[in-house]
Amino acid sequence: MRLLIVGAGGVGAAAVRIAVRRAFFDHCVVADRDLARAEAAVSSADDPRFAAAALDASDAGAVEALCRELRITHVLNAVDPRFVMPVFNGAFAAGAHYLDMAMSLSQPHPERPYEKTGVKLGDEQFAAEDRWRAAGRLALCGIGVEPGLSDVFARYAADTLFAEVHDVGIRDGSDLVVEGYEFAPSFSIWTTIEECLNPPVVYEKNRGWYVTKPFSEPETFTFPAGIGPVECVNVEHEEVLLIPRWIDVRRVTFKYGLGNEFIEVLKTIHKLGMDSTKKVRVGGVDVSPRDVVAACLPDPATLGDRMHGRTCAGTYVTGLGRDGRPRATYLYHVVDNAWTMREYGSQAVVWQTAVNPVVALELLAAGTWSGAGVLGPEALPPRPFLDLLTEYGAPWGIQEL
Amino acid sequence: MRLLIVGAGGVGAAAVRIAVRRAFFDHCVVADRDLARAEAAVSSADDPRFAAAALDASDAGAVEALCRELRITHVLNAVDPRFVMPVFNGAFAAGAHYLDMAMSLSQPHPERPYEKTGVKLGDEQFAAEDRWRAAGRLALCGIGVEPGLSDVFARYAADTLFAEVHDVGIRDGSDLVVEGYEFAPSFSIWTTIEECLNPPVVYEKNRGWYVTKPFSEPETFTFPAGIGPVECVNVEHEEVLLIPRWIDVRRVTFKYGLGNEFIEVLKTIHKLGMDSTKKVRVGGVDVSPRDVVAACLPDPATLGDRMHGRTCAGTYVTGLGRDGRPRATYLYHVVDNAWTMREYGSQAVVWQTAVNPVVALELLAAGTWSGAGVLGPEALPPRPFLDLLTEYGAPWGIQEL
Structure with a gap:
């Protein structure tokens, strides 16, 4: 598994600190708009499997190019939900699997914003379901703590x-x-x-x-x-x-x-x-x-x-x-x-968010979890996840x- | 009386609309950082006694220069209280009388900000009291509705x-x-x-x-x-x-x-x-x-x-x-x-603020109110003010x- 973590903010940096203790991946690139922030997260890991990169998460083409250049197999999106779609699309274009902790944003109903849904959370991602399934690629969406x-x-x-x-x-x-x-x-x-x-x-x-x-x-x-x-x-x-x-x-x-x-x-x-x-x-x-x-x-x-x-x-x-x-x-x-x-x-809230995608990645690396298409965490067997989370100390x- | 109104915001514009109905002044220049705003206030007056000018109220030298150029006798400060001191000092330097509706700002006590006063409202203006009195110039401070x-x-x-x-x-x-x-x-x-x-x-x-x-x-x-x-x-x-x-x-x-x-x-x-x-x-x-x-x-x-x-x-x-x-x-x-x-x-709040300095200016023009130094409204006889305010319809x- 060659991993790209997009975003070295609170959750991305915590994911690095959690993942560094595990053996399931071969290489992990931490990318951020602010290269110094990515480098700080990598240097805190002190493990040759980690490297830092600069990346504009709003640019799907840049995400794709970085994935291709680094032969990324799995992208973990740890930036704020405004950037879900470019990271999701960039990962797909590069043929990588994708995980996130929040889904594409909603838009209110134009006439009845407090009664009817407009564009719902995740709608843009589910619209790509057929493409992902046909390509045999997995987008595991909402795999933080909540959702997750x-x-x-x-x-x-x-x-x-x-x-x-x-x-x-x-x-x-x-x-x-x-x-x-x-x-x-x-x-x-x-x-x-x-x-x-x-x-x-x-x-x-x-x-x-x-x-x-x-x-x-x-x-x-x-x-x-x-x-x-x-x-x-x-x-x-x-x-x-x-x-x-x-x-x-x-x-x-x-x-x-x-x-x-x-x-x-x-x-x-x-x-x-x-x-x-x-x-x-x-x-x-x-x-x-x-x-x-x-x-x-x-x-x-x-x-x-x-x-x-x-x-x-x-x-x-x-x-x-x-x-x-x-x-x-x-x-x-x-x-x-x-x-x-x-x-x-x-801190507790970012750690609790970050531990779950790392557990999920370890299950995917082991083949315990697998799938294709745009899936939520409830689409996959729950018990192995809960057992491995306990093994992580939580x-x-x-x-x- | 040759008047300079500094500030063509809500209160300044309302003062123009109130003053235009009165005969006590000869000329009134409305000055604002935004010349177009001053021009709009003047054009609403539709009276040749009014003219517009551009002025940076944070620059005492600019206030002085404009007063001298236009031979201003009275400055009405209608900008926000951050600019009290430059307008106050600029008016003094030009030998004009001065009126405002808020006084120089306070600074909290450095150690006990919720018990003791530090620099109080108006302290900077009262510190200039001797200069104003010696020069025979009046700074009539706080002559809006409250203070006023x-x-x-x-x-x-x-x-x-x-x-x-x-x-x-x-x-x-x-x-x-x-x-x-x-x-x-x-x-x-x-x-x-x-x-x-x-x-x-x-x-x-x-x-x-x-x-x-x-x-x-x-x-x-x-x-x-x-x-x-x-x-x-x-x-x-x-x-x-x-x-x-x-x-x-x-x-x-x-x-x-x-x-x-x-x-x-x-x-x-x-x-x-x-x-x-x-x-x-x-x-x-x-x-x-x-x-x-x-x-x-x-x-x-x-x-x-x-x-x-x-x-x-x-x-x-x-x-x-x-x-x-x-x-x-x-x-x-x-x-x-x-x-x-x-x-x-x-609107009611800006009108109620603006009417009072216009009444005061009319009393000063008539000589009913007069004085030298840094004075509050309570330093001057109240009854003529209350009677003239009633005459203004309020x-x-x-x-x-």
């Missing part, structure tokens, strides 16, 4: 724990705090704005996919491992688009445990128009307001040593158990920031509710 | 209604709403951030001036004319610095009826660091985050035709009445947006509480 591990949990529950699945609700929450800042999100504010302010998508078997107003269906979910109750609201997320394609289910939602403070901050960002990515003219220059919001906040990837607490990703499944009786189970994965910092020098849990 | 009319009310109450003044509390509130926008402040967000996020200053006779944390001493004040109850909090404002210099009083506060929604928005802007005026690097350019917030919101001066409701400025005075009995009186000025739009094509009121 959350989808694996859904498949595992459907295969093993339930006779009939009714609701699948992804629930994400944490008790992470960052010391020394009045406000410091632990994940990319750019992406958080994108997923929280877009109309959240919901799936229902009899209705198909539809969207609601942002922050709909608030719910207090009690997370395990002492994290406790957190206010969760619907947000737009890939699992809602992925799970019903492979699992027979009545309803799928994704609720993010933003907490009331963060919800109010996001509402205000929207109220002020600061969520916009359309450039505005300010004092003779043009800037994207959302980029300014991101620039004013500390880079979450650098906050690990000021952060403490745990983050929990998981899948809440209800339905009928194998015994035919009602069952409600939360399958989850908790990561403690103190552990990820000590073991990997990565076990998962089950709680009956 | 609010100070005149305080002086009127002290002279006429009260034997002993205890507390003077400026209270500002409105029921203005802007249709078609989720959020659209009716006054400059740049200035609102400045006055609301700086530590609010309070005066007490036994303690002098001190500051608190932002949004302190919340109070629901019921405004007259049907506006009703509005949540008010302490903000930094000139009246607190001006009134105790001329009126014997125990305590002075300024509370702004922001309402809960606006308070939360301002807290969030601060939390995100978007109140900062220090430039940040974004995508290869440097911008001030506060300027980006302002650029994302509609220009309040252009919102008059989508706005409805009334705005109220006033001064709440407690103490002992002329009969020696406890008295609590609110002196106020209510302006209805429908009236200002119909009569002047200006009467004031008194409510016993």
Whole structure:
């Protein structure tokens, strides 16, 4: 396996630190628009299998050329979702397999943006399904923690724990705090704005996919491992688009445990128009307001040593158990920031995102996972993934509710 | 009187529309960094007494040169408070009298920013008091609506209604709403951030001036004319610095009826660091985050035709009445947006700010008001001001509480 990791930001750098401990690949090139950032990630690995390269992820031709030049077999896309399509297309053109942790972006319905879906998350990628299958190439989409591990949990529950699945609700929450800042999100504010302010998508078997107003269906979910109750609201997320394609289910939602403070901050960002990515003219220059919001906040990837607490990703499944009786189970994965910092020098949220595609790559290298076309994680057997994740030192849990 | 209005924004343009109906001045030059904006204000006046000029208000030398070239006798500063000192100094150097509606900016105390004052509002201007007095020139500072009319009310109450003044509390509130926008402040967000996020200053006779944390001493004040109850909090404002210099009083506060929604928005802007005026690097350019917030919101001066409701400025005075009995009186000025739009094509808040310096200029032209040095409005006889304001079509009121 000759791997190209596109993006040496928080998640890309953490993927390097995780992969360096494993033997499944022969060569790994880390590419970033900022070559120095790629070189820093490679130098932290201190392993001759790694090399750095400069790459503009918005240029599919450049992605293709780099893959061909380096004889890349697998591309792991670790840049923000604006660049999904050029990396996806560049990998295909070069004949490589492809993995990402977020899917192509949505566009709202032109007339009824809070009722009907327009272009859905991943639609652009699924439109290329036939090409990928015919070429015998795999695009394994949404294989971070959410989407990713959350989808694996859904498949595992459907295969093993339930006779009939009714609701699948992804629930994400944490008790992470960052010391020394009045406000410091632990994940990319750019992406958080994108997923929280877009109309959240919901799936229902009899209705198909539809969207609601942002922050709909608030719910207090009690997370395990002492994290406790957190206010969760619907947000737009890939699992809602992925799970019903492979699992027979009545309803799928994704609720993010933003907490009331963060919800109010996001509402205000929207109220002020600061969520916009359309450039505005300010004092003779043009800037994207959302980029300014991101620039004013500390880079979450650098906050690990000021952060403490745990983050929990998981899948809440209800339905009928194998015994035919009602069952409600939360399958989850908790990561403690103190552990990820000590073991990997990565903060918990980026580490938890990065470990999953590395596990998936190892399964692909071994042939335990294989496939062709545009697939979600729930299209592949879940148990080997969960077992290898545990071997990586990050076990998962089950709680009956 | 040969007048220079510096700034053809909302307030400057409204001052032109008000002044054009009066005969007290011979010539009025409207100057702006953006010549086209100055020309638009002048062309709306359609009166040969008016002319437009280009001027950089941050350049005291340029202000002086323009005043000398045009033989200006009075400068009305209508740009934002960042430019108070260059316009003030430029007017002095040219031998002109000077009026403004906001005073030189404060700087926080370096060690105890929420307890002690550092550089106070107006300190830089009062430091020049001797020079102005010796030169026989008048700097009439803070002669908008607040500061301005609010100070005149305080002086009127002290002279006429009260034997002993205890507390003077400026209270500002409105029921203005802007249709078609989720959020659209009716006054400059740049200035609102400045006055609301700086530590609010309070005066007490036994303690002098001190500051608190932002949004302190919340109070629901019921405004007259049907506006009703509005949540008010302490903000930094000139009246607190001006009134105790001329009126014997125990305590002075300024509370702004922001309402809960606006308070939360301002807290969030601060939390995100978007109140900062220090430039940040974004995508290869440097911008001030506060300027980006302002650029994302509609220009309040252009919102008059989508706005409805009334705005109220006033001064709440407690103490002992002329009969020696406890008295609590609110002196106020209510302006209805429908009236200002119909009569002047200006929205209510900028009109209410702009009318007061025009009234003051007319009193100065007539010799009814005169003086030398750096003075606040409460240094001059209040009754002629209140009577002329009524003649301008904007009467004031008194409510016993």
